[in-house]
Amino acid sequence: MIHMITHYVDDTSHWKKWQQKYKYGVFLIYPPDPVLSEVNALREKYDKESSATCDAHISLTVPLPRPLNHVDWNKLEQIVSSFRSFVIHYGPLKDYLPHPGVCLSIEPQKELDRVSVKTD
Numbered sequence: 310m311i312h313m314i315t316h317y318v319d320d321t322s323h324w325k326k327w328q329q330k331y332k333y334g335v336f337l338i339y340p341p342d343p344v345l346s347e348v349n350a351l352r353e354k355y356d357k358e359s360s361a362t363c364d365a366h367i368s369l370t371v372p373l374p375r376p377l378n379h380v381d382w383n384k385l386e387q388i389v390s391s392f393r394s395f396v397i398h399y400g401p402l403k404d405y406l407p408h409p410g411v412c413l414s415i416e417p418q419k420e421l422d423r424v425s426v427k428t429d
Contacts, residue, residue: 333373337366344399351411395420
């Protein structure tokens with residue numbers, strides 16, 4: 310028997326349609342201050358809906374398709390432990406079309422792409 314590692318919301322009927330796919334979560338990197346505060350302030354001004362649901366972030370995965378269990382978590386720990394640490398540089402502002410919002414360039418993109426998790 311596989312046990313889940315966390316509890317999930319049972320009733321999402323009051324969630325907006327786009328929020329439904331986030332029921333099982335997503336892996337994100339939140340930037341440190343002052344980047345977080347500065348981008349959150351811009352998002353509050355120009356993208357109120359998104360800023361009300363989540364702080365500024367870098368998405369590492371698409372929304373998870375199912376609950377995580379201990380087997381999934383162990384696999385993620387294996388993957389993550391194989392990466393060397395690196396420093397992320399933020400800015401300047403950039404477009405991320407077709408997605409609306411406030412975006413910053415981030416580097417090193419190659420390392421961030423390696424960290425991004427493919428879900429199935």
